[in-house]
Amino acid sequence: MNMTQFKGGLFSTYDGDAAPSRRPLRYVVAIAAVLTCVGGLGIRLAAVQLDSSSSRGLGVVLADGNRVVEIPVAAPRGLIFDRAGRVVAKNVATYAVQIRPGDLPLTIRSQVVATLAAMLGEDPAAITMAIDRSTGSLWDPVRVATDVDERVTRLITEEHEALPGVEVVIAARRTYPFGPLMSAVVGYTGPIDALEVGALAADGYTSSDQIGRAGVESTYERQLRGTPGVRQIEVDAKGRTVRDLGLVSLPVPGSDVVLTIDTEAQRHAYDALSWGVKAAGNRQGAVAATDPQNGEMIALATLPTYDANLFSAGITNEQYQAYLNDKNAPLLNHAVGSYYPPGSTYKLVTYSCALDAGLARPSERFSTAPYLEVGGQKFYEWNKTGFGRAFTMAEGFSYSSAVVTYQLAQRIKIDRLAACGDAWGFGASTGIDLPGELDGVVPDQVWARATINRTLFDGEVLQSALGQGYDLATPLQVMNAFSALANGGTRWRLHVVKELHAPDGTVTFIEPTPLGSVGMKDATYAYMRAAARRVVTNSYMTANLGTIPLALTGKTGTAEYGVRDKQGRLPFHNWISGFVAADENWAATSARFAYVVFMHGSNTVRNAAIEVLKLYLQEEFNLARDYRIPGSMRKGNYYGE
Numbered sequence: 001m002n003m004t005q006f007k008g009g010l011f012s013t014y015d016g017d018a019a020p021s022r023r024p025l026r027y028v029v030a031i032a033a034v035l036t037c038v039g040g041l042g043i044r045l046a047a048v049q050l051d052s053s054s055s056r057g058l059g060v061v062l063a064d065g066n067r068v069v070e071i072p073v074a075a076p077r078g079l080i081f082d083r084a085g086r087v088v089a090k091n092v093a094t095y096a097v098q099i100r101p102g103d104l105p106l107t108i109r110s111q112v113v114a115t116l117a118a119m120l121g122e123d124p125a126a127i128t129m130a131i132d133r134s135t136g137s138l139w140d141p142v143r144v145a146t147d148v149d150e151r152v153t154r155l156i157t158e159e160h161e162a163l164p165g166v167e168v169v170i171a172a173r174r175t176y177p178f179g180p181l182m183s184a185v186v187g188y189t190g191p192i193d194a195l196e197v198g199a200l201a202a203d204g205y206t207s208s209d210q211i212g213r214a215g216v217e218s219t220y221e222r223q224l225r226g227t228p229g230v231r232q233i234e235v236d237a238k239g240r241t242v243r244d245l246g247l248v249s250l251p252v253p254g255s256d257v258v259l260t261i262d263t264e265a266q267r268h269a270y271d272a273l274s275w276g277v278k279a280a281g282n283r284q285g286a287v288a289a290t291d292p293q294n295g296e297m298i299a300l301a302t303l304p305t306y307d308a309n310l311f312s313a314g315i316t317n318e319q320y321q322a323y324l325n326d327k328n329a330p331l332l333n334h335a336v337g338s339y340y341p342p343g344s345t346y347k348l349v350t351y352s353c354a355l356d357a358g359l360a361r362p363s364e365r366f367s368t369a370p371y372l373e374v375g376g377q378k379f380y381e382w383n384k385t386g387f388g389r390a391f392t393m394a395e396g397f398s399y400s401s402a403v404v405t406y407q408l409a410q411r412i413k414i415d416r417l418a419a420c421g422d423a424w425g426f427g428a429s430t431g432i433d434l435p436g437e438l439d440g441v442v443p444d445q446v447w448a449r450a451t452i453n454r455t456l457f458d459g460e461v462l463q464s465a466l467g468q469g470y471d472l473a474t475p476l477q478v479m480n481a482f483s484a485l486a487n488g489g490t491r492w493r494l495h496v497v498k499e500l501h502a503p504d505g506t507v508t509f510i511e512p513t514p515l516g517s518v519g520m521k522d523a524t525y526a527y528m529r530a531a532a533r534r535v536v537t538n539s540y541m542t543a544n545l546g547t548i549p550l551a552l553t554g555k556t557g558t559a560e561y562g563v564r565d566k567q568g569r570l571p572f573h574n575w576i577s578g579f580v581a582a583d584e585n586w587a588a589t590s591a592r593f594a595y596v597v598f599m600h601g602s603n604t605v606r607n608a609a610i611e612v613l614k615l616y617l618q619e620e621f622n623l624a625r626d627y628r629i630p631g632s633m634r635k636g637n638y639y640g641e
Helices: 026-036 106-120 124-133 150-158 180-186 194-203 215-219 221-225 263-280 308-312 317-325 343-356 393-398 402-412 414-423 445-451 458-465 475-487 522-537 608-620
Strands: 003-007 010-014 067-073 087-099 142-145 166-175 189-191 210-212 229-235 241-249 256-259 284-290 297-303 371-374 377-380 490-492 497-501 507-509 514-517 555-560 572-581 593-600
Touching (some): 067 241, 087 106, 106 124, 106 150, 180 297, 180 308, 210 221, 215 221, 263 297, 263 608, 284 475, 284 608, 343 402, 343 458, 343 555, 343 572, 371 458, 377 402, 393 402, 402 414, 402 458, 414 445, 475 522, 475 572, 522 555, 572 608, 593 608
Antiparallel strands (some): 003 010, 087 166, 189 210, 229 241, 284 593, 371 377, 490 514, 572 593
């Protein structure tokens, strides 16, 4: 993946040695264009002028009794680029209609509103409500229509004498060229509603502004927004505009944002996941990848999702309610904002914990009987039959043996197990620069007494060691644990933004930030890396996954949830997480690609996450053949790990 630099307002590829050039002046030009380019229509727009001698300040009284008031002017919002320089969020000019209440006499307001509503094809009550809910001053414009057809704007202009207080302006509308592909990362902007205006007024927002509502648009709102300018108008004692004094300060454009993610890399993840949810007939899933050496996200795809353009263009109430009523929550980024039992991916915690604490030895062999009896209750192997021979820890891990895991859990105990889970990053956010990230749950006895008002039973401890029961994790938490395994124990703060480019040419790089160290021995990491390779090469568990020509590691997982069907079976979801190394030297910590695939409620005859991973790797690493197994995604009674 190439880094990028600005050059003449465009991106070009560079090798990382050169610093990005200064941001071009096209943004200043854009400001002037917004204010002047429709002068030929006769639309009342502020003239582009900066006059240091102009009177300033809200409520400045002039000699003739008139008053000068100041109106904020929105700054051009910064653009968002992918890692390769492709624009993933931009601004387009569109016509908008707004009303300045101070210029609209109350005696004729209803008539003016009715006339304007007829021209716009809008409900007069909606326009009246927008005016009444405005919490700004009488001179703050109230946006009543966006994306207005040019023919309508000409009609409004021609009838301007009958429409006092009404003005047509050119406004910027946010567009997202890649639509749903990038929505989970980029997010969207939306209007400020009446309930928010008062709280946001101190920061210079008005009811006509847009604000980031999700994704990068929300997290980096302050940087993207820029600094509003100031426009002055002179009004008489009755609040009527006498003259427009123009701009006394230009808006300062927002900073441009450069992502860590290349849209083509994102497409590989998105397409693999899209195929998977369709083939499996489920509705929720996530595919993500990161660089284990610095926490930069390579891809982050989640389904179901939405098209950010619907929001920027003005989503209807019906469309929005459909999103809200969808039980699969398409407006939610499931990779960060949903958590699930991590299943056997959590055995990374259990096995490493026992090994590092000296509670089990690599050469030690463990029973793989059909079940382990604890307190008179039988806890079965996932295949219900056992494996017929004793396993080392590495073998137990590669076969995802529940019975071996139970035996380890009995030695570790719940509080030590929880401490190890915490060390691997479970139960805490990854710090990713996206809104709505959940922490997850790692149960211990303190948690149990505070949450369920008792201590955990022995059977619940065994379930926790399997990554089920009360354990909950987001897909990104699972991935970040395996990222730490890949790099030798460092948990990095995940991030989707690489650089910020300010209007003055200043470039701010998002520096890699360690969250902490797992704190285990190098030998423990090396052993677990080799064990994760054995999972992939174990055809009993992963079929042909090990034939893929990559130094691929992974740990599968399956976790039950929900309500049993008529046959007594619970629905389940599938996981696989791991990393791709440069070669099969498991003492090395130089891997640059860690991943997670999660498929919720797939209930397929094979692990659906594995099949999705195969397609993802095929596209991401340009593999020559398709390794997916036909029929693997049909519904069945498979349950593993």
